Every structure is written in C-alpha cells, then in structure tokens.
Amino acid sequence: PWEISIEGEVEKPIKLSMEEISEMFVSEERIYRLRCVEGWSMVIPWLGFSLSKLLDKAKPNNKAKFCDWIS
Numbered sequence: 001p002w003e004i005s006i007e008g009e010v011e012k013p014i015k016l017s018m019e020e021i022s023e024m025f026v027s028e029e030r031i032y033r034l035r036c037v038e039g040w041s042m043v044i045p046w047l048g049f050s051l052s053k054l055l056d057k058a059k060p061n062n063k064a065k066f067c068d069w070i071s
Helices: 018-024 051-058
Strands: 003-006 014-017 028-035 041-048
Touching: 003 018, 003 051, 014 018
Parallel strands: none
Antiparallel strands: 003 014, 028 041
C-alpha cells in the first residue's frame, strides 16, 4: 500500500498509489555504463520513468527549490 504525495510549493498537490503511477507512466529501459579512472567499470540496467514527468503533474512553482524524500 505505498503512496507518493507531492505537496508544498506546487500548484496541484497530488497523492498517488503505486498502481496509479504504473498506469500513468510508461517504463523505459536504460543501460548506464560507469568507467572509473582506477580501471573498474560497471554496467547497470535500469527500468523506470523520469522523475520530472511525475513532478510535472504537480506543477512546481518558482519558489520550489528541492525535492525531499520522507519515508
């Protein structure tokens, strides 16, 4: 029963369940490749959507400076 709430310096505060989010946004696959100057590297698969798409639903105003995660 996870929910995400976007509130504060936004025009449209919203509260969405994980089910609503998965229906609202199409997941995309990405591959991130990290290479270090010390010689190691990693390939990291990622599946999800851009956080900006979720924040755009709440329409942050000009006073909004950061996004805080509270669990």
